[in-house]
Amino acid sequence: MSASAFLRITRPHNAIVAGLTALLGYLIATGTLTVPSLLLAVIVALITAGGNVINDIFDIDIDRINRPDRPLPAGKISPGAAKTYALALFLSGIVLAALTTPLCLAIALINSVILVAYAARLKRTPLIGNVAVAYLTASVFLFGGAFAGVFGLISNLSLAAITLLATLAREVLKDAEDVEGDAAGGARTLPMIIGIRRTGIFAFACACCAVAVSLLPFGRWWGGFYLAGIAVVDIVIVAGAARGAACTRPDCVRASRATSILRAGMFAALAVFAIAAVI
Ligand SMILES: CC(C)=CCC/C(C)=C/CC/C(C)=C/CC/C(C)=C/COC[C@H](O)COP(=O)(O)O
Ligand SMILES: CC(C)=CCC/C(C)=C/CC/C(C)=C/CC/C(C)=C/COP(=O)(O)OP(=O)(O)O
Numbered sequence: 447m448s449a450s451a452f453l454r455i456t457r458p459h460n461a462i463v464a465g466l467t468a469l470l471g472y473l474i475a476t477g478t479l480t481v482p483s484l485l486l487a488v489i490v491a492l493i494t495a496g497g498n499v500i501n502d503i504f505d506i507d508i509d510r511i512n513r514p515d516r517p518l519p520a521g522k523i524s525p526g527a528a529k530t531y532a533l534a535l536f537l538s539g540i541v542l543a544a545l546t547t548p549l550c551l552a553i554a555l556i557n558s559v560i561l562v563a564y565a566a567r568l569k570r571t572p573l574i575g576n577v578a579v580a581y582l583t584a585s586v587f588l589f590g591g592a593f594a595g596v597f598g599l600i601s602n603l604s605l606a607a608i609t610l611l612a613t614l615a616r617e618v619l620k621d622a623e624d625v626e627g628d629a630a631g632g633a634r635t636l637p638m639i640i641g642i643r644r645t646g647i648f649a650f651a652c653a654c655c656a657v658a659v660s661l662l663p664f665g666r667w668w669g670g671f672y673l674a675g676i677a678v679v680d681i682v683i684v685a686g687a688a689r690g691a692a693c694t695r696p697d698c699v700r701a702s703r704a705t706s707i708l709r710a711g712m713f714a715a716l717a718v719f720a721i722a723a724v725i
């Protein structure tokens with residue numbers, strides 16, 4: 447079992463971006479970063495890594511078909527070692543969160559439970575799994591703001607709402623892409639119940655709501671740069687969701703690249719938030 451396999455199973459790009467997003471949440475809430483606030487990035491990275499490892503543990507059978515290259519199906523890490531590793535990651539993040547504030551610790555504990563519940567069960571339940579991932583992604587802003595107290599958390603509510611809606615749109619479109627594989631794996635997802643077309647329309651509605659909420663920070667906190675930057679991002683988000691809404695089959699959703707366009711728009715939005723927070 448190699449060190450690179452233990453690193454790869456954590457999906458480090460995902461964990462690092464999540465950790466940096468927590469710092470962005472603290473920056474937005476306070477206008478600054480401090481040495482203690484850097485701990486937020488470590489905590490979120492550790493817990494996100496734990497969530498990614500536990501996800502692969504529960505997904506080993508379907509990943510043997512869909513993603514045989516991943517460390518567990520490829521035999522690079524044993525299931526027992528992965529379970530110990532996931533536990534160590536979660537416990538490390540929670541112990542460090544105990545050094546922050548009670549609100550941050552509460553979010554860390556709740557999110558750890560949701561990450562395990564998602565891997566074990568929620569991801570195979572229609573819409574609830576999608577909402578869980580959308581909440582987890584949005585909660586990163588709340589976690590960062592919470593380090594500055596309740597008002598810090600409140601100051602990140604609009605960004606959390608934007609993130610939740612946009613992530614929900616993307617998650618249901620990802621399910622629309624994977625209908626055949628999910629059905630074979632015994633999962634019940636939203637597209638299986640309401641169909642691809644209605645799922646695309648639902649995702650488009652969520653994306654439009656995210657765009658509407660994204661205009662809230664303009665004028666209240668951020669000025670012209672934010673409006674110009676978020677307008678470009680909003681166009682990308684709406685265009686991506688519109689491509690998915692036009693589809694009636696999984697292969698069309700995949701060919702539309704709607705989920706990739708949405709992902710690019712979401713990461714671009716992080717950059718707009720970060721620049722708007724410091725200029
Ligand atoms: C309308 C509008 C302006 C929407 C933007 C909403 C927004 C700021 C989304 C940011 C979401 C994001 C990328 C947060 C970073 C931290 C995090 C939780 C990352 C987790 O992974 C997200 C990534 O999409 C996973 O990619 P994949 O493995 O392909 O599903
Ligand atoms: C704020 C704190 C303390 C923690 C936040 C925890 C975070 C940021 C989670 C964000 C990343 C996330 C939503 C992970 C969910 C688990 C996961 C890997 C989902 C994707 O798994 P699948 O749906 O099985 O799809 P793949 O495994 O094929 O990617």
Ligand SMILES: [Mg+2]
Pocket residue numbers: 501502505
């Ligand atoms: Mg998985």
